[in-house]
Amino acid sequence: MIGCAPQAAPAADTPAAPVAPVKGDPIVIAVPTALGSIEGRDGFRAIMMAAEEINDAGGVSVGGEQRPFEVVSIDTREHEPGIPVHDALAALERIILTEEPHAILFGAFRSEVLLASMDIIAEHRIPYIATTAMTPEMERKIAENYDKYKYIFRMCLNAPYFVQYLSQLMGHLGEQFGFNKAYILAQDVLWARGTGAGLEKFFKENGWEVVGFDTYPTGAADFSSSLTKAKIGGAQVVVPIFDMPQSGILVKQARDMEVPALVAGFISPAAPENAWEVFDGELDGLINFIFEIGPLPVEAVPESMEFNRRFGEKFGEDARLSLAGHAPGPSYDSVYVLKEAIERAGSLDADAIVEELKKTDHNGVIGRIRFNENHQVIYGLDPAEAALGAAFQWRAPGVRVPIFPELIAEDTIQLPPYM
Structure with missing residues (x-):
């Protein structure tokens, strides 16, 4: 089941996906970000594509029950000049309260918004995988107050x-x-x-x-x-x-x-x-x-080649040719990493999912995905050992x-x- 919240921005220009034949209660993924940016547009599309693939393959196994992903979104507009951080935070709060998501993917577009969002995520105890905001201050805050901010992870490149x-x-x-x-x-x-x-x-x-x-x-x-x-x-x-x-x-x-x-x-x-x-x-x-391969397909990482091809098949060649250089790869991978963590946890309990996210070792579009102790995916020069x-x-x-x-x-x- 793939859907959009009423506030979802038309800028993402994503065609409605068919409802998959998975009958369990949906696992709700929220995508609150700057949908009018090219990174937000393509990251959202990548999340939708991954969720649909997973649903078409039978969904997510949660304690023996197959359940579909449902994707909802809201446009924070934080990429636009003059939009205050407060407005982006209000959008985040709105989608949390109205949609009650089990996880948040992509998240804040601006680093300033990510840092301000961390207390909201901690309050609501929602697993959160950032795929565009790059400030290292996120990791510093996690290191200084791990129990409070442990729900927050980052899969994209950092500064x-x-x-x-x-x-x-x-x-x-x-x-x-x-x-x-x-x-x-x-x-x-x-x-x-x-x-x-x-x-x-x-x-x-x-x-x-x-x-x-x-x-x-x-x-x-x-x-x-x-x-x-x-x-x-x-x-x-x-x-x-x-x-x-x-x-x-x-x-x-x-x-x-x-x-x-x-x-x-x-x-x-x-x-x-x-x-x-x-x-x-x-x-x-x-x-x-x-920033992360996928929009630039790399022969050394077959998953990046396949992602690039499938993106074009789903959204059209013009969409593939205009893929943003930051966010699509980790956004796509984040859905599969979340699926694997939920299945290992055997439940939708936030703390259980966090513990399993920490154990991630996934070969994806961006290379090998593993988190460090402060929940940042490790980047390097060899995709067999790190993200690229x-x-x-x-x-x-x-x-x-x-x-x-x-x-x-x-x-x-x-x-x-x-x-």
């Missing part, structure tokens, strides 16, 4: 792991091209500021010059000031760290201003497979991260070529024609 990935990539650029001057541009939100600060620390500790480090509010659409300073300062690498749709303008401005630097980081709208056409081919040479993020480089005539980590790289990094 410290992203800093590790970025630092390793920058190290490769330094070795391969002799680069040692960088300019950082970050969105003025918690996860991006933290990522930028971590990368700045790496640069300074490894002999790089940080020409500048600027932050931009959500919704900003003019990055020319920073790009001018990067050009004058001789930056060889411009590192953008943005999840807002307007950030794609940065690439266009860099090309128009003829900034002779490699752009390498995360620009959310430049991640999907159809971005080359969206940006009229101006992405040539850009290195962009996919990846970087690709855009190449003419519109191909995403995986270049990091080495295990999945299909080519070495190439400097674009304008350098």
